[in-house]
Amino acid sequence: MxxxxxxxxxxxxxxxxxxxxxxxxxxxxxxxxxxxxxxxxxxxxxxxxxxxxxxxxxxxxxxxxxxxxxxxxxxxxxxxAAGGAGLAALRMREVLDGECDRGAVLASFVTTLSPDDERLLRGLMGSTGGA
CATH class of the missing domain: 1.10.10.10 (Winged helix-like DNA-binding domain superfamily/Winged helix DNA-binding domain)
Known part of the structure; x- marks a missing residue:
């Protein structure tokens, strides 16, 4: 007690x-x-x-x-080391690192992007050789 x-x-x-x-x-x-x-x-x-x-x-x-x-x-x-965008990216990476199925998380994220954001992401991936 x-x-x-x-x-x-x-x-x-x-x-x-x-x-x-x-x-x-x-x-x-x-x-x-x-x-x-x-x-x-x-x-x-x-x-x-x-x-x-x-x-x-x-x-x-x-x-x-x-x-x-x-x-x-x-x-x-x-x-x-980074501004607001870098801090947001770190948080996103930490969420991704906490999940077992990274592919499923990324696929789910990408399907929720607006057309403008999807074009932006495709452009960024193309400029880094990732697409």
């Missing part, structure tokens, strides 16, 4: 969806006027996130090419 009482007193934190924290970090970096350190990101996101959690997310985003970093003294300053 003691555990139930303790649990009732503590507010339940909502669990973030897959990729949500990465999107928050990217959005925060995208909104920064200049490169910033991890503590700055941590303060802007809030929610009681640990510094180590922010560093883990930044490191993962670095590996994906979504952010850049530059050593400043003993730490790093971080920047978004």
């Amino acid at each position: 003691e555990r139930q009482d303790r649990d009732a007193r503590q507010p339940r934190l909502r669990r973030r969806g897959q990729g949500e924290l990465e999107a928050q970090v990217l959005g925060t970096l995208h909104g920064a006027a200049r490169p910033v350190n991890a503590s700055w990101v941590q303060e802007r996101i809030g929610g009681g996130l640990a510094y180590t959690t922010v560093m883990t997310i930044l490191t993962r985003l670095l590996a994906k090419g979504a952010v850049t970093r530059e050593r400043v003294g003993r730490s790093f300053e971080w920047s978004s």
